[in-house]
Amino acid sequence: MADTAKPKATGKTGSRRRAARNNADSHFNGEKPEVLLDYYRQMLLIRRFEERAAQAYTQARIGGYCHLNLGEEATIVGLMEALQERDYLFTNYREHGYAIAKGTHPREVMAELYGRSTGVSKGWGGSMHLFDARTRLLGGYGIVGGQLPLAVGAALAITYRGSDEVVMCQMGDGTTNIGAFHESLNIASLWNLPVIFVVINNFTGMGTPVERSSAEPELYKRGSAYRIEGVRVDGRDVLAVRDTATTLVERARSEHRPFLLEAFSYRMKGHSVVDPAKYRTKEEAEEALANDPIAMFEERLTEAGILTDEIKKEIAESVKAEVADAADFAENSPHPEVSTLFDYTYATPVANESRRMPADPVFAE
Amino acid sequence: MSGTELTLGKAINAGLRRAMENDPKVLVMGEDVGRLGGVFRVTDGLYKDFGADRVIDTPLAESGIIGTAIGLALRGYRPVCEIQFDGFFFPAADQTFTQLAKLRARSEGRLSLPVVIRIPYGGGIGAVEHHSESPEAYFTHTAGLRVVTVATPEDAYWMIQQAIACPDPVVFLEPKRRYWDKAPVRTDGSVDTATPMGEARIVRPGTDVTLVAYGPMVKVALHAAEADTERSIEVIDLRSLSPVDYDTVYESVRRTGRLVVTHEAPVTSGLGAEIAARVTEACFYHLEAPVIRVGGFDTPYPPSRLEEYYLPDLDRVLDGVDRTFAY
Ligand SMILES: Cc1ncc(C[n+]2csc(CCOP(=O)(O)OP(=O)(O)O)c2C)c(N)n1
Numbered sequence: 001m002a003d004t005a006k007p008k009a010t011g012k013t014g015s016r017r018r019a020a021r022n023n024a025d026s027h028f029n030g031e032k033p034e035v036l037l038d039y040y041r042q043m044l045l046i047r048r049f050e051e052r053a054a055q056a057y058t059q060a061r062i063g064g065y066c067h068l069n070l071g072e073e074a075t076i077v078g079l080m081e082a083l084q085e086r087d088y089l090f091t092n093y094r095e096h097g098y099a100i101a102k103g104t105h106p107r108e109v110m111a112e113l114y115g116r117s118t119g120v121s122k123g124w125g126g127s128m129h130l131f132d133a134r135t136r137l138l139g140g141y142g143i144v145g146g147q148l149p150l151a152v153g154a155a156l157a158i159t160y161r162g163s164d165e166v167v168m169c170q171m172g173d174g175t176t177n178i179g180a181f182h183e184s185l186n187i188a189s190l191w192n193l194p195v196i197f198v199v200i201n202n203f204t205g206m207g208t209p210v211e212r213s214s215a216e217p218e219l220y221k222r223g224s225a226y227r228i229e230g231v232r233v234d235g236r237d238v239l240a241v242r243d244t245a246t247t248l249v250e251r252a253r254s255e256h257r258p259f260l261l262e263a264f265s266y267r268m269k270g271h272s273v274v275d276p277a278k279y280r281t282k283e284e285a286e287e288a289l290a291n292d293p294i295a296m297f298e299e300r301l302t303e304a305g306i307l308t309d310e311i312k313k314e315i316a317e318s319v320k321a322e323v324a325d326a327a328d329f330a331e332n333s334p335h336p337e338v339s340t341l342f343d344y345t346y347a348t349p350v351a352n353e354s355r356r357m358p359a360d361p362v363f364a365e
Numbered sequence: 366m367s368g369t370e371l372t373l374g375k376a377i378n379a380g381l382r383r384a385m386e387n388d389p390k391v392l393v394m395g396e397d398v399g400r401l402g403g404v405f406r407v408t409d410g411l412y413k414d415f416g417a418d419r420v421i422d423t424p425l426a427e428s429g430i431i432g433t434a435i436g437l438a439l440r441g442y443r444p445v446c447e448i449q450f451d452g453f454f455f456p457a458a459d460q461t462f463t464q465l466a467k468l469r470a471r472s473e474g475r476l477s478l479p480v481v482i483r484i485p486y487g488g489g490i491g492a493v494e495h496h497s498e499s500p501e502a503y504f505t506h507t508a509g510l511r512v513v514t515v516a517t518p519e520d521a522y523w524m525i526q527q528a529i530a531c532p533d534p535v536v537f538l539e540p541k542r543r544y545w546d547k548a549p550v551r552t553d554g555s556v557d558t559a560t561p562m563g564e565a566r567i568v569r570p571g572t573d574v575t576l577v578a579y580g581p582m583v584k585v586a587l588h589a590a591e592a593d594t595e596r597s598i599e600v601i602d603l604r605s606l607s608p609v610d611y612d613t614v615y616e617s618v619r620r621t622g623r624l625v626v627t628h629e630a631p632v633t634s635g636l637g638a639e640i641a642a643r644v645t646e647a648c649f650y651h652l653e654a655p656v657i658r659v660g661g662f663d664t665p666y667p668p669s670r671l672e673e674y675y676l677p678d679l680d681r682v683l684d685g686v687d688r689t690f691a692y
């Protein structure tokens with residue numbers, strides 16, 4: 001029988017125990033303090049960015065739907081550290097933090113959420129559909145599983161061109177149950193394509209727990225039918241994620257084959273901003289808070305003497321300023337022109353253009 | 366009259382409940398329909414009262430949901446599947462178009478497919494792509510599927526029960542921006558005494574021009590008719606999109622001589638095109654003007670700030686009415 005136990009969350013006690021054993025240096029195994037602080041800053045930036053997005057959404061500054069990365073900050077920063085600039089990224093709709101960590105300016109991400117023309121998708125994509133060709137973010141996708149076959153195709157293109165990029169394809173745990181997941185893993189393995197499928201396991205789809213939706217709830221094993229090696233990593237630990245992902249990314253690059261990485265973490269809030277997550281018990285909500293990756297990292301850094309009160313304050317203030325700047329930028333950017341409604345549907349002008357439809361007083365020229 | 370005030374969403378809920386009480390073979394299935402009660406809470410409370418075997422939380426697998434429902438229906442159950450939003454239907458398209466719609470014909474009538482697919486559709490709630498679309502023409506283009514939509518809580522209450530009782534597969538389109546609209550619902554009587562779901566209804570009589578609408582656009586059409594002080598506009602709520610109750614439409618057009626059809630879906634190859642063609646054929650000598658269509662533009666559904674320009678509103682509908690009088 002499959003072992004259906006949730007991976008044990010070590011939480012604060014665990015990190016304290018580890019910290020007690022180690023002095024500053026060996027605890028982080030010779031990691032450079034400035035690098036660790038940079039990770040910490042990136043994580044905090046995503047956290048504050050998302051909190052600001054939630055606020056703006058509640059104030060109706062952001063339309064549509066808005067899914068946040070709260071609780072996944074360590075995973076995101078770790079994963080993006082493992083990628084080279086030239087590597088490609090596909091994600092689902094929960095991708096604000098990924099865009100920022102891959103290199104899109106927070107201003108352009110926030111402006112996109114606000115639906116402004118200065119946004120990374122010109123205000124047309126919104127929260128779920130961020131694209132940035134410059135950073136090789138080939139899209140957030142709103143349809144569950146929609147990004148998977150595309151990621152496989154991008155990896156096939158890499159193979160045809162004979163170049164050495166890698167594709168990372170992120171998804172949620174619920175996504176492992178849709179057909180596109182299985183078709184994509186099979187093709188990627190059959191054709192030896194350099195894709196890292198990353199499953200962010202927050203133990204629940206929208207409101208349905210993994211054990212009640214996946215027959216194999218040990219998600220990293222779900223590639224086994226396709227002979228895809230799977231690994232599980234503690235998504236709350238930025239260094240563990242970075243190291244595990246780096247190994248897989250480099251192996252995919254040199255060995256030309258796909259891998260499946262499962263990173264578990266805890267969703268701090270509901271499925272999206274509008275979801276009060278009433279289906280969660282009080283214990284589950286508390287469990288999520290006790291597994292806050294930022295608080296955990298903060299504690300480790302503090303105990304190692306790397307994060308002093310002063311540095312902490314400095315980082316907090318600079319992050320706060322950066323997020324405020326992003327929100328101001330978004331707020332002061334224009335909405336897309338109504339006339340742009342017709343600009344991007346086709347590459348070339350088409351006959352019977354829709355703007356000349358009957359009953360068209362709004363756009364009459 | 367036992368007229369409880371219900372929102373359209375609550376009316377569907379009440380209709381589902383009644384159908385489940387009356388027939389133990391009725392099952393509800395979909396993503397998060399059980400414990401959560403569905404994204405729009407349309408199945409709220411059913412899980413508690415009917416249990417996990419009759420209100421089934423499925424994995425995230427639209428194709429699996431509809432396909433499983435087909436299998437259940439083949440063995441005598443009456444599954445009601447919820448697709449969370451219009452744009453999430455497409456992974457289930459294969460099962461719907463190639464199996465569900467065709468099994469009766471393929472088996473020369475030996476197989477019956479009483480499956481209902483409930484889909485919240487249409488725009489107007491500030492959502493975006495995948496969450497605002499009007500896919501009805503994909504369904505109406507497919508023989509073997511019945512397609513209905515509702516505009517009022519009372520129709521919602523009765524038509525969901527009629528859809529469940531129907532031996533054919535029914536795509537039940539719920540205008541999501543009207544979920545919170547409230548009106549009295551007559552709950553006495555039975556599915557057989559309520560207006561059949563296949564019939565169109567004249568919801569506002571008029572003499573100068575016929576305005577056909579359905580689902581979310583019925584309210585817009587009624588407002589437009591009220592706002593027009595010069596012409597007497599007759600408004601028809603189509604209710605059934607496939608098959609269409611053409612008799613009601615033809616009879617009206619023969620009286621008024623003019624027809625405007627409106628829907629949120631893009632005009633090109635939309636249901637309006639089919640109605641225009643049929644009416645032109647059947648009422649040619651009664652028409653004073655070409656049939657005018659007022660619908661969404663031929664673009665993907667735009668971001669929320671542009672949707673007010675995309676969705677046909679009162680002005681666009683009345684502009685369409687004006688055009689029919691320009692001939
Ligand atoms: C094909 C499809 N079906 C349903 C949905 C609605 N939906 C959006 S997110 C979601 C849950 C996804 O869960 P998971 O993959 O675990 O990702 P998470 O949101 O938890 O990060 C659902 C059902 C969708 N977007 N696409």
